Amino acid sequence: MKNTPTDPVPVLQELIRCRSVTPAEGGALTYLENLLSQHGFVCHRLVFREEGTPDVENLFARIGSGAPHLCFAGHTDVVPEGIAEAWTHPPFAAEISNGYVYGRGACDMKGSVAAFAAAAIDFIRGTRKFKGSISFLITGDEEGPAINGTAKVLQWMRENGHVPDHCIVGEPSSAEKLGDTIKIGRRGSLSFTVTVEGKQGHAAYPHKADNPIPKLARFVDRIAAAKLDDGNEHFDPSTLAVTTFDVGNPAGNVIPSRATAKFNIRFSTEHGFASLKGWVEDEVAKITAEMGGAWTVSATEGADAFITEPGRFVGLVQDAVERETGILPKLSTSGGTSDARFVKDYCPVLEFGPVNATIHQTDERMAIEELRATQAIYGRIIADYFSAEL
Template sequence: MDQELDAPLLAFDPTDPVALTQALVRCPSVTPAEGGALSLLAAVLASAGYSVHRPVFSADGMPDIENLYARIGTEGPVLAIAGHSDVVPVGDAEAWTRDPFGGEIVDGVLYGRGACDMKGGLAAMVSAALRFRRDNPQAPGSIAFLITGDEEGPAINGTVKLLAWAQSQGQRFDHCLLGEPTNPASMSDMIKIGRRGSLTGKLTVNGKQGHVGYPHLADNPIRGMVRLLAALDAAPLDGGTAHFDPSNLEVTTLDVGNPSSNVVPAQAKAVFNIRFNDVWTPDTLAAEIERRLREAAGNLVRYELTFQPTNAVAFLTEPGPFVAMVADAVEAETGKRPALSTTGGTSDARFIKNYCPVVEYGVVGQTMHQIDERVAVADLTALERITHRLLDSYFAPQHAP
């Protein structure tokens, strides 16, 4: 389903990134609820002359998800700005010192769920785009917004389908800026030019239950599990690459489910997750894990291994003119050149990279998903200026990437 919107009147100046962040935080858009956030952004963008669409996507067993696509301009180059309006639950609301949906500012800090992940980043980029077009109405090219309500959830009815929908409508993008909170401590720290992949495996070792006093009548699966996990950890998966750290395997659960101290359990289970670099694909990595386990088990350990389906693959946006343009904008506004990084978890960039080169840059992310999530007002205004400077450079004919 899709609808176009008329431009309404707004009660605040949407070129003010702080006011827009407050308005978005006050929308309780906990996945999968839209909570008014996309409606607010649709109103803001429609008021500025954007063509706005609100496609809703569905899947069996999943809630319907509202999304937003907006564009101003009809010619290239097309710079897409992407993000998500949904947020994680607040957790224990009583533990918050400020209303999690209040958008309150205290001592230069704006509090609220999604303030840094990523309503603040989204608001700053929207504000910058509005100010840029207001001041440069004849600017060449086009700006497009890809905003989903399903990044913090299953990510099935969100960006992956929004991109396919846009392509079906004839929309093409030259580059994309994704406003995730990339900075660890200050606005000059980090740009993400890629992401590691993620692969989760479930390992079960089968034994034979019995009395600990009669071990010859039992088969303790814990010994086999220790043997197999040691084999997975015995040698590094790789040594890293030019832009990626070495791939990393972490055992996240180890369970026997045995309430008795004098019973040998029948089964041991473990779950592990691997954050892998561009040395691997999910298939080649799974094959390597299977090889290691097979060699370690021999005829001594009976085990089963399964992998969860994954759409999180490692990718890299090679440093080039667009990456340099983003770094130049950050350096010009902060006085320090940011590092180019591929660290952290997954993001919707893993879907966007199939359509155009994508770079991630946003506010400081120290409190994302935490109680009292917050963002410095100064960081919001800095991100607005950085994005505005990037737009100036991107749409200047002599500097086109």
């Protein structure tokens, strides 16, 4: 007798009803753990903490042993709902209306979690034995500091013999239609704070002061106009955005003693943290030689750029998406950061999930048709993965 397919809709509804605003677990991991345990997954609840940051609950679940090992990585934490009264449907009620499931996290990314869980359960129920393993790495810290979540779970996985061969992160990667985009990498992110010290004085006697503003303005103008690179096969040209220029001076007749600028660089694999820091320091040195000033530069490393080169794994996912949707997905590295930045240090990783049109918005929602189509795609990926020699 053929098994009835698992419906991802009630799974998504149950997850949405768990108020798991970062870092609260809200019952979402407990629900998922119970669901997967019923179908043979061995589950581990992992709580990590670090001084000055909130404790975070995570879940690792695995069925099978040995290779090939396919991991699905994702998160059940969500951003705050904002003004609840502005929602057409309560943000944690998971109400269905006009073919959509409404609720915070519907797209980002409880929908993907529900779809992959349903697909994995159906595969296991329909396959008496399969060679390899399926696992879930689910964190409650993706939308927050990302300190006590995926990065530490991956360390635990390495220490306990659970490093996967390949990983799919269920971020909502599709732009306009389900299946139009797969993320195979991400740009790096590096933020700078640059301060110039001067000498305060009266605006009527500028020769008695040392104005830091022209110095910093010269520097900002140069870096903002700089061409960092031309991009490459998988990345657009790197970008630099100045985000603030501040002197903390409300008076129109006072020359300030300090000026500070902040800027962020989103960079391709043409660069790394060290090379960009060196470039900024060189530009500061040039302005110092021209105009003087006491400069300080601090940098905050966000994420390094990475790419999963197209090959058999990427091709398998592309083929599965095309066969289910009729769309050959574009391979992209656009957008900000995701937890794939941690996974890439352990195994090849890509991101695939539903359309991201309503993520983090009021009335976030996911079409039931799209949810079930996402389940079908994940199901085909799983089936193809365990029948292929990667």
